[in-house]
Amino acid sequence: MSRGKDITALIKMLRDNKAKVVPAGGGHWKATHPAATRPVWLERTPGDCRALENKLAELRRYGFPMPEPEHRRNKTRKKKGATAR
Numbered sequence: 001m002s003r004g005k006d007i008t009a010l011i012k013m014l015r016d017n018k019a020k021v022v023p024a025g026g027g028h029w030k031a032t033h034p035a036a037t038r039p040v041w042l043e044r045t046p047g048d049c050r051a052l053e054n055k056l057a058e059l060r061r062y063g064f065p066m067p068e069p070e071h072r073r074n075k076t077r078k079k080k081g082a083t084a085r
Helices: 004-018 051-061
Strands: 020-025 028-032 039-044
Touching: 004 020, 004 028, 004 039, 004 051, 039 051
Parallel strands: none
Antiparallel strands: 020 028, 028 039
């Protein structure tokens, strides 16, 4: 999937989670949510390969309701001193 399509999917997900996403001019979008501590700006065409992951982290950091990242959902912690059988 291209990065532009990723941002379009992110905007749809934000709107599905009751966020208000409006065009902010210059190819950017402004996202706000009642639970968020501040608005977040989204670029229509992000510049690098980590842009989506960084934007998801920023949204979580400022209180937007976001699903847990895939790598954290599947992570199991080993207890200290446990040995594999």
